[in-house]
Amino acid sequence: MATCSLTGARRILLHRWVRQLGDSVQGPQLMDLPGNWQKAKEFFTKPALSYGQYKQQCVSLRIFAFSGICGGCVLSLAMFPPKSSYWITWSPLYWLSYAKQCFTGAAPPLFLEKQHGAQVAALLRPETQAPAPSDTDVSTVAVAPAPAATTTATSAASASPCSVASSASATVLAAPAKPRVVFVLGGPGAGKGTQCAKICDAYPQWQHISAGDCLRAERQDPNSKDGELINSYIKDGKIVPVQITVRLLHKAMQKGQKEGKTDFLIDGFPRNWDNVNGWEEVIGDSAEVMGVLFFEASLAEMEKRLLGRSVTSGRVDDNLESIRKRFATYEKETKPILEKYQKEHKVFKIDAMQSVDFVWAHTQTKLREVVPCQQV
Ligand SMILES: Nc1ncnc2c1ncn2[C@@H]1O[C@H](COP(=O)(O)OP(=O)(O)O)[C@@H](O)[C@H]1O
Numbered sequence: 001m002a003t004c005s006l007t008g009a010r011r012i013l014l015h016r017w018v019r020q021l022g023d024s025v026q027g028p029q030l031m032d033l034p035g036n037w038q039k040a041k042e043f044f045t046k047p048a049l050s051y052g053q054y055k056q057q058c059v060s061l062r063i064f065a066f067s068g069i070c071g072g073c074v075l076s077l078a079m080f081p082p083k084s085s086y087w088i089t090w091s092p093l094y095w096l097s098y099a100k101q102c103f104t105g106a107a108p109p110l111f112l113e114k115q116h117g118a119q120v121a122a123l124l125r126p127e128t129q130a131p132a133p134s135d136t137d138v139s140t141v142a143v144a145p146a147p148a149a150t151t152t153a154t155s156a157a158s159a160s161p162c163s164v165a166s167s168a169s170a171t172v173l174a175a176p177a178k179p180r181v182v183f184v185l186g187g188p189g190a191g192k193g194t195q196c197a198k199i200c201d202a203y204p205q206w207q208h209i210s211a212g213d214c215l216r217a218e219r220q221d222p223n224s225k226d227g228e229l230i231n232s233y234i235k236d237g238k239i240v241p242v243q244i245t246v247r248l249l250h251k252a253m254q255k256g257q258k259e260g261k262t263d264f265l266i267d268g269f270p271r272n273w274d275n276v277n278g279w280e281e282v283i284g285d286s287a288e289v290m291g292v293l294f295f296e297a298s299l300a301e302m303e304k305r306l307l308g309r310s311v312t313s314g315r316v317d318d319n320l321e322s323i324r325k326r327f328a329t330y331e332k333e334t335k336p337i338l339e340k341y342q343k344e345h346k347v348f349k350i351d352a353m354q355s356v357d358f359v360w361a362h363t364q365t366k367l368r369e370v371v372p373c374q375q376v
Pocket residue numbers: 186187188189190191192193194195305306308309352353354355356357359
């Protein structure tokens with residue numbers, strides 16, 4: 001038996017030797033790239049005469065094929081990044097900005113610093129939500145708290161990561177006591193409105209309230225006593241006095257609550273200290289400000305976008321003169337407000353220079369950080 005297998009092994013060795021099937025190849029070293037390139041080319045141009053030559057050509061070709069495929073994959077990822085929020089969060093391009101944020105203190109905390117209530121009411125069917133408050137004078141009543149109800153969870157609630165209990169019939173405490181607010185800031189034309197619209201399309205509990213839209217609507221109202229004043233401020237790129245703006249925002253939030261909205265994107269607000277103080281005085285503790293989504297883009301890009309928008313927007317301030325004035329106001333008055341929220345670790349920065357879809361993927365990731373119990 002032993003003799004038999006020895007003979008077999010000998011035969012194989014002999015066979016290899018005859019056909020030159022040894023593992024060693026004679027040719028350029030692995031790192032000799034010009035030599036290997038020459039051999040790789042010969043694979044296509046000069047047919048091998050022996051197996052040894054053929055193997056060398058394959059070995060040389062393999063080096064370039066491997067680098068080519070890997071390089072191609074990396075290039076394609078860079079040129080056509082996946083539309084995934086995870087890719088955006090963890091892609092190599094963002095490592096640098098994350099590293100920087102760790103030192104500048106703008107990075108969001110890794111772990112939750114406070115308890116976040118479950119938005120169970122928003123997850124359940126509309127009939128489980130309490131009746132909304134009536135439209136009341138801004139000076140006397142703040143934004144009505146959302147219902148704090150004890151309710152029986154449906155399967156929809158149990159499917160959500162926010163639900164307190166996972167059983168379909170479990171009793172769940174609806175925690176949110178106040179409407180939640182996310183301020184949306186960024187320069188004129190950064191794409192705030194575009195992304196807010198996408199959030200509201202995707203998540204029905206959110207309502208988009210644009211301070212600029214509210215002011216423009218008020219200006220159109222023939223019965224408004226503030227119309228002329230608003231018009232002149234907007235044309236000059238100045239910030240309208242907060243008493244007017246916050247009243248309109250408050251009214252819009254109350255209307256949204258009546259329609260069952262629990263989360264509000266307040267777009268283009270607060271734009272200066274006057275806005276900050278006015279919000280505190282009128283809304284104050286009756287709404288919970290979760291954070292600020294900040295869309296960052298260069299002035300040149302924003303100018304280009306605004307001029308593009310001016311073709312169809314019909315806005316009195318979408319012209320070069322007003323745009324420049326708005327930029328000046330943004331730099332002088334709004335940036336200090338961002339710094340205030342940055343110190344409170346409430347700013348969630350989004351690179352708005354990319355395409356709409358790319359920004360959207362990043363916006364969703366950031367929204368999850370601002371409002372961790374998002375159904376996203
Ligand atoms: N990521 C983007 N890339 C290119 N154009 C964009 C992007 N986001 C928005 N836009 C366009 O730029 C213009 C301004 O966007 P908008 O959302 O109205 O800005 P904002 O609300 O910040 O003033 C619009 O015409 C919009 O279609």
